[in-house]
Amino acid sequence: MSVPRVLAIAGTDPTGGAGLQADLKAIAAHDGYGMGVVTALVAQNTHGVRSVHVPDVAFLREQLDAVSDDVTIDAVKIGMLGTAPVVRVVTDWLREHRPPVVVVDPVMVATSGDRLLDEDAAAAMGALFGLADLVTPNRAELQALAELAGAGAAPASLSSLDAARLVASTWDVLVLAKGGHDDGPTSDDVLVSPSGSARRFTAPRVATANTHGTGCSLSSAIATLAARHGDWELAVGVAKPWLTAALRGADALEVGSGNGPIDHGAVIRASLPVVRFTDVWWSDVDSVLQATIECGFLVGLRDGTLDADVFAGYLAQDVHYLRAYEQHLAALAASAGGAAGAGAGAAAAGAAAPGAAAAGAGRGPAAAAFWTAASEGCAAEARDLHHRRLAGTHADDPVHPTCAGYLAHLQEAADSGSAAVLAAAVLPCFRVYAWVGAQLGAAPDGHLFADWITAYGDPGFAASSAEAARLVEEMAAAATPIERGRMARAFRRSTEWELAFFAMPLAGAAGEFTC
DSSP: OOOOEEEEEEEOOTTSSSHHHHHHHHHHHTTOEEEEEEEEEEEEETTEEEEEEOOOHHHHHHHHHHHHTTOOOSEEEEOOOOSHHHHHHHHHHHHHSOOSEEEEOOOOBOTTSOBOSOHHHHHHHHHHHTTOSEEOOOHHHHHHHHIIIIIOSOGGGSOHHHHHHHHHHHHTOEEEEOOTTSOSSEEEEEEEOTTSOEEEEEEEOOOOSOOBTHHHHHHHHHHHHHHHHSOHHHHHHHHHHHHHHHHHTHHHHOOOSSSOBOOTTHHHHHHSOOOOHHHHHHHHTHHHHHHHHTSHHHHHHHHTOSOHHHHHHHHHHHHHHHHHHHHHHHHHHHHHHSOOOOOTTOOTTTSSOTTOOOSSSSOSHHHHHHHHHHHHHHHHIIIIIIHHHHTTSSTTOOOOHHHHHHHHHHHHHHTTTOHHHHHHHHHHHHHHHHHHHHHHOOOOTTOTTHHHHHHHTOHHHHHHHHHHHHHHHHHHHHSOHHHHHHHHHHHHHHHHHHHHHHHGGGTTTTTSOOO
Protein backbone atom coordinates (compact mmCIF):
# COMPACT_ATOMS: atom_id res chain seq x y z
CA MET A 1 0.00 0.00 0.00
CA SER A 2 1.41 3.37 -1.00
CA VAL A 3 1.67 6.26 1.44
CA PRO A 4 -1.13 8.83 0.87
CA ARG A 5 0.18 12.05 -0.65
CA VAL A 6 -1.75 14.82 1.05
CA LEU A 7 -1.60 18.50 0.15
CA ALA A 8 -2.52 21.03 2.82
CA ILE A 9 -3.52 24.48 1.60
CA ALA A 10 -3.52 26.77 4.61
CA GLY A 11 -2.09 29.67 6.55
CA THR A 12 0.85 29.40 8.90
CA ASP A 13 1.31 29.31 12.65
CA PRO A 14 4.85 30.15 13.81
CA THR A 15 4.20 28.39 17.15
CA GLY A 16 3.42 25.16 15.29
CA GLY A 17 0.07 24.38 16.86
CA ALA A 18 -2.35 25.26 14.08
CA GLY A 19 -2.47 25.98 10.37
CA LEU A 20 -0.07 24.41 7.93
CA GLN A 21 2.34 23.26 10.61
CA ALA A 22 -0.42 21.37 12.42
CA ASP A 23 -1.66 19.93 9.13
CA LEU A 24 1.73 18.44 8.33
CA LYS A 25 2.08 16.98 11.82
CA ALA A 26 -1.37 15.37 11.63
CA ILE A 27 -0.67 13.96 8.17
CA ALA A 28 2.64 12.49 9.34
CA ALA A 29 0.97 11.07 12.47
CA HIS A 30 -1.26 9.01 10.15
CA ASP A 31 1.59 7.87 7.92
CA GLY A 32 0.86 10.25 5.08
CA TYR A 33 3.28 12.28 3.02
CA GLY A 34 2.44 15.90 3.70
CA MET A 35 2.86 18.80 1.28
CA GLY A 36 2.01 22.44 1.92
CA VAL A 37 0.92 25.50 -0.01
CA VAL A 38 0.83 28.75 1.97
CA THR A 39 -2.22 30.98 1.62
CA ALA A 40 -1.33 33.47 4.35
CA LEU A 41 1.50 34.28 6.70
CA VAL A 42 0.00 34.63 10.16
CA ALA A 43 1.73 36.25 13.12
CA GLN A 44 0.08 34.38 15.97
CA ASN A 45 0.84 32.54 19.17
CA THR A 46 -1.15 30.74 21.84
CA HIS A 47 -2.84 34.01 22.84
CA GLY A 48 -4.19 34.92 19.41
CA VAL A 49 -3.58 36.40 15.99
CA ARG A 50 -1.52 39.59 15.77
CA SER A 51 -1.49 40.16 12.04
CA VAL A 52 -2.02 38.40 8.71
CA HIS A 53 -0.07 38.90 5.51
CA VAL A 54 -1.65 37.51 2.32
CA PRO A 55 0.88 37.08 -0.52
CA ASP A 56 -0.09 37.98 -4.05
CA VAL A 57 -2.61 35.43 -5.35
CA ALA A 58 -0.56 34.92 -8.50
CA PHE A 59 2.16 33.44 -6.32
CA LEU A 60 -0.44 31.24 -4.62
CA ARG A 61 -1.40 29.83 -8.01
CA GLU A 62 2.27 29.26 -8.83
CA GLN A 63 2.63 27.22 -5.64
CA LEU A 64 -0.44 25.14 -6.46
CA ASP A 65 0.66 24.51 -10.04
CA ALA A 66 4.18 23.62 -8.96
CA VAL A 67 2.78 20.77 -6.86
CA SER A 68 0.11 19.49 -9.25
CA ASP A 69 2.40 19.67 -12.31
CA ASP A 70 4.76 17.20 -10.66
CA VAL A 71 3.08 15.19 -7.89
CA THR A 72 0.06 12.90 -7.88
CA ILE A 73 -2.12 14.20 -5.07
CA ASP A 74 -4.29 11.68 -3.23
CA ALA A 75 -6.02 14.14 -0.94
CA VAL A 76 -6.32 17.87 -0.35
CA LYS A 77 -7.09 19.53 2.93
CA ILE A 78 -8.03 23.21 2.59
CA GLY A 79 -7.77 25.43 5.64
CA MET A 80 -7.39 29.18 6.07
CA LEU A 81 -8.08 31.15 2.89
CA GLY A 82 -8.79 34.58 4.32
CA THR A 83 -9.84 36.66 1.30
CA ALA A 84 -12.19 36.27 -1.66
CA PRO A 85 -9.37 36.36 -4.27
CA VAL A 86 -7.61 33.53 -2.43
CA VAL A 87 -10.84 31.51 -2.30
CA ARG A 88 -11.35 31.97 -6.02
CA VAL A 89 -7.79 30.96 -6.95
CA VAL A 90 -8.01 27.79 -4.88
CA THR A 91 -11.45 27.00 -6.29
CA ASP A 92 -10.27 27.48 -9.88
CA TRP A 93 -7.25 25.27 -9.30
CA LEU A 94 -9.38 22.61 -7.64
CA ARG A 95 -11.72 22.48 -10.65
CA GLU A 96 -8.73 21.64 -12.83
CA HIS A 97 -6.88 19.30 -10.46
CA ARG A 98 -9.43 17.70 -8.18
CA PRO A 99 -7.93 14.73 -6.29
CA PRO A 100 -10.02 11.80 -5.00
CA VAL A 101 -10.35 13.33 -1.53
CA VAL A 102 -11.12 16.97 -0.72
CA VAL A 103 -11.66 18.15 2.84
CA VAL A 104 -12.44 21.79 3.61
CA ASP A 105 -11.95 23.11 7.12
CA PRO A 106 -13.72 26.47 6.75
CA VAL A 107 -11.34 28.46 8.92
CA MET A 108 -13.57 31.42 9.68
CA VAL A 109 -13.25 31.81 13.46
CA ALA A 110 -10.23 30.65 15.47
CA THR A 111 -10.53 28.94 18.84
CA SER A 112 -9.30 32.23 20.33
CA GLY A 113 -12.29 34.02 18.76
CA ASP A 114 -10.29 35.80 16.05
CA ARG A 115 -12.09 36.26 12.73
CA LEU A 116 -9.96 34.61 10.02
CA LEU A 117 -12.20 34.98 6.94
CA ASP A 118 -13.62 38.27 5.67
CA GLU A 119 -17.25 38.58 4.58
CA ASP A 120 -16.51 38.64 0.84
CA ALA A 121 -14.46 35.47 1.18
CA ALA A 122 -17.23 33.79 3.14
CA ALA A 123 -19.66 34.56 0.34
CA ALA A 124 -17.24 33.06 -2.19
CA MET A 125 -16.91 29.80 -0.27
CA GLY A 126 -20.05 28.28 -1.77
CA ALA A 127 -18.34 27.37 -5.03
CA LEU A 128 -15.52 25.73 -3.08
CA PHE A 129 -17.94 23.67 -0.97
CA GLY A 130 -19.48 22.38 -4.17
CA LEU A 131 -16.14 20.76 -5.03
CA ALA A 132 -15.53 19.29 -1.57
CA ASP A 133 -16.27 15.84 -0.17
CA LEU A 134 -16.31 16.87 3.49
CA VAL A 135 -16.63 20.15 5.38
CA THR A 136 -15.51 20.27 9.05
CA PRO A 137 -16.81 23.46 10.72
CA ASN A 138 -16.64 24.25 14.41
CA ARG A 139 -19.80 25.44 16.16
CA ALA A 140 -19.41 29.13 15.25
CA GLU A 141 -18.46 28.28 11.67
CA LEU A 142 -21.44 25.94 11.30
CA GLN A 143 -23.78 28.76 12.22
CA ALA A 144 -22.08 31.06 9.68
CA LEU A 145 -22.39 28.39 6.99
CA ALA A 146 -26.04 27.81 7.82
CA GLU A 147 -26.63 31.50 7.31
CA LEU A 148 -24.89 31.33 3.92
CA ALA A 149 -27.09 28.34 3.08
CA GLY A 150 -30.22 30.36 3.65
CA ALA A 151 -31.06 29.83 7.28
CA GLY A 152 -32.01 33.47 7.59
CA ALA A 153 -30.88 36.01 10.11
CA ALA A 154 -31.03 33.65 13.10
CA PRO A 155 -28.97 30.55 12.30
CA ALA A 156 -28.28 30.09 16.00
CA SER A 157 -31.88 29.01 16.45
CA LEU A 158 -31.09 25.83 14.54
CA SER A 159 -29.68 22.81 16.34
CA SER A 160 -26.24 21.69 15.26
CA LEU A 161 -27.75 18.68 13.52
CA ASP A 162 -30.29 20.77 11.62
CA ALA A 163 -27.65 23.31 10.63
CA ALA A 164 -25.37 20.52 9.42
CA ARG A 165 -28.20 18.98 7.38
CA LEU A 166 -28.93 22.34 5.80
CA VAL A 167 -25.28 22.88 4.84
CA ALA A 168 -24.93 19.30 3.58
CA SER A 169 -28.00 19.44 1.37
CA THR A 170 -27.22 22.94 0.05
CA TRP A 171 -23.79 22.03 -1.28
CA ASP A 172 -24.20 18.26 -1.64
CA VAL A 173 -21.34 17.65 0.76
CA LEU A 174 -20.67 15.65 3.90
CA VAL A 175 -20.56 17.80 7.03
CA LEU A 176 -18.82 16.88 10.27
CA ALA A 177 -20.56 18.87 13.00
CA LYS A 178 -17.99 18.95 15.78
CA GLY A 179 -18.92 18.96 19.44
CA GLY A 180 -15.72 20.21 20.95
CA HIS A 181 -17.34 23.45 22.10
CA ASP A 182 -20.34 21.73 23.72
CA ASP A 183 -20.72 20.91 27.39
CA GLY A 184 -21.08 17.54 29.07
CA PRO A 185 -18.87 14.53 29.76
CA THR A 186 -18.50 13.56 26.10
CA SER A 187 -17.43 15.32 22.93
CA ASP A 188 -19.67 14.13 20.13
CA ASP A 189 -19.06 14.73 16.43
CA VAL A 190 -21.83 13.98 13.96
CA LEU A 191 -21.14 13.07 10.33
CA VAL A 192 -24.11 14.26 8.25
CA SER A 193 -24.73 13.30 4.62
CA PRO A 194 -26.59 15.34 1.98
CA SER A 195 -29.53 12.96 2.39
CA GLY A 196 -29.78 13.89 6.07
CA SER A 197 -28.52 10.61 7.50
CA ALA A 198 -26.15 11.00 10.42
CA ARG A 199 -23.62 8.96 12.40
CA ARG A 200 -22.42 10.06 15.81
CA PHE A 201 -18.83 9.59 16.97
CA THR A 202 -18.41 9.83 20.73
CA ALA A 203 -15.31 10.29 22.86
CA PRO A 204 -14.68 11.39 26.45
CA ARG A 205 -14.35 15.13 26.84
CA VAL A 206 -10.78 16.03 27.80
CA ALA A 207 -10.43 18.73 30.44
CA THR A 208 -7.76 20.96 28.94
CA ALA A 209 -7.44 24.54 27.80
CA ASN A 210 -4.83 23.51 25.26
CA THR A 211 -6.97 23.00 22.17
CA HIS A 212 -5.15 25.25 19.70
CA GLY A 213 -5.25 23.73 16.23
CA THR A 214 -7.78 20.96 16.91
CA GLY A 215 -9.82 21.74 13.79
CA CYS A 216 -6.80 21.93 11.50
CA SER A 217 -5.39 18.72 12.89
CA LEU A 218 -8.62 16.72 12.80
CA SER A 219 -9.44 17.67 9.22
CA SER A 220 -5.93 16.80 8.00
CA ALA A 221 -6.05 13.48 9.82
CA ILE A 222 -9.42 12.66 8.23
CA ALA A 223 -8.16 13.60 4.76
CA THR A 224 -5.18 11.29 5.15
CA LEU A 225 -7.26 8.42 6.50
CA ALA A 226 -9.92 8.81 3.82
CA ALA A 227 -7.22 8.58 1.15
CA ARG A 228 -6.02 5.35 2.75
CA HIS A 229 -9.31 3.62 3.67
CA GLY A 230 -11.60 4.97 0.95
CA ASP A 231 -14.40 5.40 3.49
CA TRP A 232 -15.43 8.54 5.34
CA GLU A 233 -16.93 6.86 8.37
CA LEU A 234 -13.76 4.83 8.90
CA ALA A 235 -11.65 7.95 8.49
CA VAL A 236 -13.61 9.89 11.12
CA GLY A 237 -13.79 6.85 13.41
CA VAL A 238 -10.01 6.47 13.42
CA ALA A 239 -9.24 10.19 13.66
CA LYS A 240 -11.56 10.79 16.63
CA PRO A 241 -9.68 8.68 19.24
CA TRP A 242 -6.37 9.98 17.87
CA LEU A 243 -7.51 13.53 18.56
CA THR A 244 -8.66 12.53 22.05
CA ALA A 245 -5.20 11.15 22.81
CA ALA A 246 -3.62 14.31 21.37
CA LEU A 247 -5.79 16.42 23.69
CA ARG A 248 -4.88 14.28 26.69
CA GLY A 249 -1.20 14.84 25.99
CA ALA A 250 -1.57 18.57 25.33
CA ASP A 251 -0.86 19.87 28.84
CA ALA A 252 2.44 18.00 29.08
CA LEU A 253 3.80 19.83 26.02
CA GLU A 254 3.96 23.14 27.91
CA VAL A 255 3.98 25.18 24.70
CA GLY A 256 2.98 28.79 25.31
CA SER A 257 1.14 30.43 28.18
CA GLY A 258 -2.24 30.73 26.46
CA ASN A 259 -4.40 28.29 24.52
CA GLY A 260 -1.66 25.76 23.75
CA PRO A 261 -1.51 23.11 21.03
CA ILE A 262 -2.49 19.47 21.10
CA ASP A 263 0.13 16.71 21.10
CA HIS A 264 0.12 15.35 17.55
CA GLY A 265 2.66 12.67 18.43
CA ALA A 266 0.92 11.23 21.50
CA VAL A 267 -0.33 8.03 19.88
CA ILE A 268 2.89 7.34 17.98
CA ARG A 269 5.00 8.02 21.06
CA ALA A 270 2.92 5.64 23.17
CA SER A 271 3.45 2.85 20.64
CA LEU A 272 7.21 3.24 20.41
CA PRO A 273 9.55 1.21 22.61
CA VAL A 274 11.16 3.14 25.41
CA VAL A 275 14.69 4.13 24.40
CA ARG A 276 16.91 4.24 27.46
CA PHE A 277 19.53 6.96 27.66
CA THR A 278 22.13 4.46 28.83
CA ASP A 279 21.41 2.24 25.81
CA VAL A 280 21.89 5.22 23.49
CA TRP A 281 25.24 5.84 25.17
CA TRP A 282 26.11 2.17 24.71
CA SER A 283 25.32 2.30 20.99
CA ASP A 284 27.40 5.47 20.71
CA VAL A 285 30.54 3.61 21.86
CA ASP A 286 30.05 0.56 19.63
CA SER A 287 33.29 1.13 17.71
CA VAL A 288 35.20 1.43 20.99
CA LEU A 289 33.68 -1.84 22.22
CA GLN A 290 34.64 -3.64 19.03
CA ALA A 291 38.20 -2.37 19.33
CA THR A 292 38.19 -3.52 22.94
CA ILE A 293 37.17 -7.12 22.28
CA GLU A 294 39.64 -7.30 19.37
CA CYS A 295 42.63 -5.96 21.32
CA GLY A 296 45.58 -8.33 21.68
CA PHE A 297 45.31 -8.59 25.45
CA LEU A 298 41.76 -9.96 25.41
CA VAL A 299 42.42 -12.18 22.39
CA GLY A 300 45.35 -13.74 24.27
CA LEU A 301 43.30 -13.98 27.42
CA ARG A 302 40.49 -15.77 25.61
CA ASP A 303 42.68 -18.33 23.86
CA GLY A 304 45.06 -18.78 26.82
CA THR A 305 48.19 -17.60 24.98
CA LEU A 306 48.66 -14.42 27.01
CA ASP A 307 51.93 -14.36 28.94
CA ALA A 308 51.17 -14.91 32.62
CA ASP A 309 53.59 -12.19 33.69
CA VAL A 310 51.89 -9.70 31.36
CA PHE A 311 48.56 -10.62 32.94
CA ALA A 312 50.04 -10.17 36.43
CA GLY A 313 51.18 -6.68 35.43
CA TYR A 314 47.64 -5.91 34.25
CA LEU A 315 46.22 -7.09 37.58
CA ALA A 316 48.68 -4.91 39.48
CA GLN A 317 47.25 -1.86 37.70
CA ASP A 318 43.74 -3.15 38.31
CA VAL A 319 44.47 -3.17 42.05
CA HIS A 320 45.45 0.51 41.86
CA TYR A 321 42.28 1.18 39.89
CA LEU A 322 39.96 -0.75 42.22
CA ARG A 323 41.24 1.00 45.33
CA ALA A 324 40.22 4.35 43.87
CA TYR A 325 37.07 2.95 42.26
CA GLU A 326 35.98 1.59 45.65
CA GLN A 327 36.05 5.12 47.05
CA HIS A 328 33.97 6.53 44.18
CA LEU A 329 31.34 3.83 44.68
CA ALA A 330 31.28 4.62 48.39
CA ALA A 331 30.73 8.29 47.54
CA LEU A 332 27.77 7.31 45.37
CA ALA A 333 26.38 5.27 48.26
CA ALA A 334 26.62 8.29 50.54
CA SER A 335 25.00 10.51 47.92
CA ALA A 336 22.21 8.00 47.38
CA GLY A 337 21.07 8.27 50.97
CA GLY A 338 23.86 7.41 53.33
CA ALA A 339 26.17 4.44 53.31
CA ALA A 340 23.55 2.07 54.67
CA GLY A 341 25.65 -1.03 54.37
CA ALA A 342 24.28 -4.01 52.59
CA GLY A 343 25.98 -6.40 54.99
CA ALA A 344 29.61 -7.20 55.48
CA GLY A 345 29.41 -10.31 53.38
CA ALA A 346 27.63 -8.68 50.44
CA ALA A 347 29.58 -8.64 47.21
CA ALA A 348 29.03 -6.59 44.08
CA ALA A 349 28.07 -9.64 42.09
CA GLY A 350 24.84 -10.23 43.95
CA ALA A 351 24.23 -7.54 46.54
CA ALA A 352 21.19 -5.85 45.01
CA ALA A 353 18.61 -7.61 42.94
CA PRO A 354 17.90 -6.03 39.55
CA GLY A 355 14.80 -3.88 39.70
CA ALA A 356 15.21 -3.02 43.39
CA ALA A 357 13.12 0.07 44.01
CA ALA A 358 14.96 3.31 44.66
CA ALA A 359 13.27 6.36 46.06
CA GLY A 360 13.87 9.22 43.67
CA ALA A 361 16.22 9.30 40.73
CA GLY A 362 18.76 6.57 41.46
CA ARG A 363 18.66 7.39 45.16
CA GLY A 364 17.21 5.95 48.36
CA PRO A 365 18.08 3.06 50.68
CA ALA A 366 18.15 0.41 47.95
CA ALA A 367 20.44 2.49 45.76
CA ALA A 368 22.71 3.25 48.71
CA ALA A 369 22.85 -0.45 49.57
CA PHE A 370 23.74 -1.35 46.01
CA TRP A 371 26.61 1.13 45.71
CA THR A 372 27.85 0.14 49.19
CA ALA A 373 27.88 -3.53 48.21
CA ALA A 374 29.65 -2.71 44.96
CA SER A 375 32.28 -0.76 46.90
CA GLU A 376 32.79 -3.69 49.26
CA GLY A 377 33.01 -5.96 46.25
CA CYS A 378 35.91 -3.91 44.88
CA ALA A 379 37.82 -4.45 48.10
CA ALA A 380 37.11 -8.17 48.00
CA GLU A 381 38.14 -8.35 44.35
CA ALA A 382 41.47 -6.66 45.00
CA ARG A 383 42.16 -8.79 48.05
CA ASP A 384 41.06 -12.24 46.96
CA LEU A 385 41.58 -12.46 43.20
CA HIS A 386 44.32 -9.99 42.36
CA HIS A 387 46.59 -10.50 45.33
CA ARG A 388 46.37 -14.26 44.94
CA ARG A 389 47.29 -13.93 41.26
CA LEU A 390 50.08 -11.42 41.86
CA ALA A 391 51.79 -13.58 44.49
CA GLY A 392 54.36 -10.85 45.02
CA THR A 393 55.52 -10.66 41.42
CA HIS A 394 53.99 -7.25 40.67
CA ALA A 395 52.65 -6.19 44.05
CA ASP A 396 54.87 -3.10 44.14
CA ASP A 397 54.35 -1.94 40.56
CA PRO A 398 53.84 1.85 40.33
CA VAL A 399 50.75 3.32 38.73
CA HIS A 400 50.98 3.11 34.96
CA PRO A 401 50.29 6.36 33.04
CA THR A 402 47.18 4.82 31.49
CA CYS A 403 45.83 3.80 34.87
CA ALA A 404 46.66 7.25 36.20
CA GLY A 405 44.82 8.86 33.30
CA TYR A 406 41.70 6.77 33.90
CA LEU A 407 41.75 7.57 37.61
CA ALA A 408 42.18 11.28 36.88
CA HIS A 409 39.10 11.12 34.66
CA LEU A 410 37.07 9.48 37.43
CA GLN A 411 38.30 12.04 39.94
CA GLU A 412 37.23 14.83 37.58
CA ALA A 413 33.75 13.30 37.50
CA ALA A 414 33.76 13.04 41.29
CA ASP A 415 34.76 16.70 41.55
CA SER A 416 32.03 17.79 39.12
CA GLY A 417 29.51 18.30 41.89
CA SER A 418 27.07 15.90 40.23
CA ALA A 419 26.49 12.40 41.58
CA ALA A 420 24.81 11.61 38.25
CA VAL A 421 27.97 12.46 36.29
CA LEU A 422 30.06 10.32 38.64
CA ALA A 423 27.59 7.45 38.31
CA ALA A 424 27.79 7.67 34.52
CA ALA A 425 31.59 7.67 34.73
CA VAL A 426 31.74 4.51 36.88
CA LEU A 427 29.10 2.63 34.85
CA PRO A 428 31.42 1.44 32.03
CA CYS A 429 33.51 -0.55 34.49
CA PHE A 430 30.38 -2.56 35.25
CA ARG A 431 28.96 -2.73 31.80
CA VAL A 432 32.12 -3.22 29.74
CA TYR A 433 33.44 -5.99 32.00
CA ALA A 434 30.09 -7.79 31.99
CA TRP A 435 29.98 -7.47 28.19
CA VAL A 436 33.55 -8.72 27.85
CA GLY A 437 32.69 -11.66 30.09
CA ALA A 438 29.75 -12.54 27.85
CA GLN A 439 31.93 -12.24 24.74
CA LEU A 440 34.67 -14.46 26.17
CA GLY A 441 32.24 -17.20 27.17
CA ALA A 442 32.97 -20.08 29.50
CA ALA A 443 36.56 -21.04 30.10
CA PRO A 444 37.39 -24.72 29.44
CA ASP A 445 38.86 -26.90 32.17
CA GLY A 446 42.50 -26.15 32.78
CA HIS A 447 42.39 -22.71 31.14
CA LEU A 448 45.20 -20.55 32.51
CA PHE A 449 42.88 -17.61 33.23
CA ALA A 450 39.70 -19.50 34.06
CA ASP A 451 39.13 -17.77 37.40
CA TRP A 452 39.21 -14.28 35.83
CA ILE A 453 36.99 -15.23 32.89
CA THR A 454 34.55 -16.97 35.23
CA ALA A 455 34.38 -13.97 37.57
CA TYR A 456 33.44 -11.49 34.86
CA GLY A 457 31.19 -13.90 33.00
CA ASP A 458 29.28 -14.71 36.18
CA PRO A 459 25.48 -14.17 35.96
CA GLY A 460 25.58 -12.43 39.33
CA PHE A 461 27.98 -9.83 37.99
CA ALA A 462 25.80 -9.39 34.91
CA ALA A 463 22.84 -8.73 37.22
CA SER A 464 24.89 -6.23 39.18
CA SER A 465 25.86 -4.49 35.94
CA ALA A 466 22.20 -4.29 34.92
CA GLU A 467 21.25 -2.79 38.28
CA ALA A 468 23.98 -0.16 38.00
CA ALA A 469 22.69 0.72 34.55
CA ARG A 470 19.14 0.98 35.92
CA LEU A 471 20.17 3.39 38.66
CA VAL A 472 22.16 5.53 36.22
CA GLU A 473 19.19 5.48 33.83
CA GLU A 474 16.97 6.91 36.58
CA MET A 475 19.48 9.68 37.16
CA ALA A 476 19.71 10.44 33.44
CA ALA A 477 15.93 10.60 33.07
CA ALA A 478 15.69 13.09 35.95
CA ALA A 479 18.63 15.22 34.83
CA THR A 480 18.50 18.41 32.82
CA PRO A 481 19.68 18.14 29.21
CA ILE A 482 22.90 19.93 30.15
CA GLU A 483 23.69 17.50 32.97
CA ARG A 484 22.59 14.56 30.81
CA GLY A 485 25.11 15.65 28.19
CA ARG A 486 27.83 15.71 30.83
CA MET A 487 26.79 12.20 31.85
CA ALA A 488 26.97 10.97 28.25
CA ARG A 489 30.44 12.43 27.79
CA ALA A 490 31.65 10.94 31.08
CA PHE A 491 30.34 7.53 30.03
CA ARG A 492 31.95 7.79 26.59
CA ARG A 493 35.30 8.84 28.03
CA SER A 494 35.28 6.05 30.61
CA THR A 495 34.57 3.50 27.88
CA GLU A 496 37.53 4.83 25.93
CA TRP A 497 39.67 4.50 29.04
CA GLU A 498 38.47 0.90 29.43
CA LEU A 499 39.87 0.16 25.97
CA ALA A 500 43.12 1.91 26.87
CA PHE A 501 43.31 -0.09 30.09
CA PHE A 502 42.97 -3.41 28.26
CA ALA A 503 45.53 -2.31 25.65
CA MET A 504 47.94 -1.06 28.33
CA PRO A 505 49.74 -4.35 29.21
CA LEU A 506 50.94 -4.87 25.63
CA ALA A 507 51.66 -1.17 24.97
CA GLY A 508 54.85 -1.05 26.99
CA ALA A 509 55.86 0.36 30.32
CA ALA A 510 56.04 3.92 29.00
CA GLY A 511 52.31 3.97 28.39
CA GLU A 512 52.26 4.57 24.67
CA PHE A 513 48.52 3.82 24.67
CA THR A 514 47.06 6.27 27.14
CA CYS A 515 43.76 7.31 25.52
